[in-house]
Amino acid sequence: MTFEFDCTAGCPRMAERPIAPFDFPVGQVRRVASNDPPGEVDETRRNILKLAGIGAHVLAGRGLGAAALQYAQPPTVGLTSYPRVQLIDATGKPLTLAAVEQEYNVDTSDLFIFNYPLRNEPNFFLNLSPANGQPPSPSNPGKWNAPGGIGTNQSILGYSAICQHLGCPAPAISYYPPGTCPKTFDNGALPFYIHCSCHGSTYDVTNRAANLTGPAVLPLPQVVFDTDSSGNIFAVGLNGPPVNGHLNSLQGDYGVGSTSQLTRESPIILCSFPA
Ligand code: FES
Numbered sequence: 001m002t003f004e005f006d007c008t009a010g011c012p013r014m015a016e017r018p019i020a021p022f023d024f025p026v027g028q029v030r031r032v033a034s035n036d037p038p039g040e041v042d043e044t045r046r047n048i049l050k051l052a053g054i055g056a057h058v059l060a061g062r063g064l065g066a067a068a069l070q071y072a073q074p075p076t077v078g079l080t081s082y083p084r085v086q087l088i089d090a091t092g093k094p095l096t097l098a099a100v101e102q103e104y105n106v107d108t109s110d111l112f113i114f115n116y117p118l119r120n121e122p123n124f125f126l127n128l129s130p131a132n133g134q135p136p137s138p139s140n141p142g143k144w145n146a147p148g149g150i151g152t153n154q155s156i157l158g159y160s161a162i163c164q165h166l167g168c169p170a171p172a173i174s175y176y177p178p179g180t181c182p183k184t185f186d187n188g189a190l191p192f193y194i195h196c197s198c199h200g201s202t203y204d205v206t207n208r209a210a211n212l213t214g215p216a217v218l219p220l221p222q223v224v225f226d227t228d229s230s231g232n233i234f235a236v237g238l239n240g241p242p243v244n245g246h247l248n249s250l251q252g253d254y255g256v257g258s259t260s261q262l263t264r265e266s267p268i269i270l271c272s273f274p275a
Contacts, residue, residue: 078251082117082237084226087125088261095125095262097151097231104156105131105171106142106192109175111265113161113170116223116235118253121243122161122170123223123235124194125262126205129155141178141191143206148239150225158223158235159194160243165216167244168198174267175205185212187264194220197270208240215275221249235260 035215088094090112104112104127112125128149130142144153161170173196184191185204193212201216203209209220224237243249 001252013210077253078248079117079255080250082224082250083255083258085116085235085256087114087235088231088259090264092261095233097227097233098158100127100156100233101129101151105129106136106155107131107179107220109177109267111161111170111174111267112262113265114158114235114260114262115256116158117238117250117255119256121249121255121256123158124161124170124175126157126159126175127151127154128157128192128205138189141224145174146206147208148222148224150227150233156225156233156235157205158225159203159205160221160223160238162220162244163196163198163201163216164211164218164220164241164244165196165199165201165214168196171268172197174269176267176269180269181273183271183273193272195267195273197272200222200274202273215274 034247050136087238089095093099101187106128107130108127113122114125115121116123128143128146129134129151130140132140134140136142136144142155143149144155146154146157148157150156161173163169163173165235173194176193176195178191180192185202190204190206190212192205194205195210196202196216199215200213201219202212203215203216204212208222211217211219218241221238221240221243223235224239226234226236238249246252
């Protein structure tokens with residue numbers, strides 16, 4: 001499948017990442033962790049080894065089939081509860097509300113991504129406050145008092161950066177600042193959103209990443225943030241449906257650890273929406 005661009009001349013930010021039309025494979029395209037962190041146990045691998053050992057006993061006539069079933073369990077790599085993970089900015093400093101309110105805004109076009117709660121589980125980090133610090137309005141796009149937002153204007157938000165359709169990750173799914181594409185929602189009042197260039201799903205960043213266009217039918221999971229008395233920002237949970245590809249957002253890989261550093265990426269901007 002090749003995607004048709006419907007705004008090659010009308011998208012002011014189209015040239016941010018010059019790419020040719022491309023195909024995405026159907027299905028998961030996420031990376032898979034290759035190394036176990038020191039001190040953590042891969043229960044799946046351990047059970048497979050146990051199963052192999054028991055199988056050898058069974059073959060040897062010792063009748064341990066029931067015991068073998070004990071270890072024939074689904075993968076158990078993961079966490080038992082959401083960790084409190086401090087966010088670190090792209091330069092290595094603790095991320096604070098004050099810094100975010102100065103350096104990030106609704107027009108920020110680079111993607112800032114952090115993993116949470118598991119390794120290889122990217123999330124967008126966004127501040128939807130207008131760049132001029134004035135209250136949002138139709139002529140000054142942005143959002144204050146967003147559900148789940150933190151900061152002075154409750155405009156700082158995090159959402160899973162894995163599409164809820166077939167799992168395309170950032171930067172194929174990207175945040176589109178106001179003016180990126182001609183397409184807007186709510187009669188022009190919502191000119192910024194998260195859009196997946198794989199098949200056109202669009203999510204409302206001002207309202208818990210609800211679906212604006214399909215084919216995805218579920219919202220993106222939203223990161224729950226907390227702060228300490230110094231304004232340091234922590235990820236402490238996820239709300240909404242499980243991360244795409246998981247029955248449970250806590251299972252499927254190792255935890256990210258006690259800190260998670262933002263990475264900066266160039267978005268893939270393709271203004272491609274279902275008709
Ligand atoms: S993976 Fe299909 S729209 Fe995102």
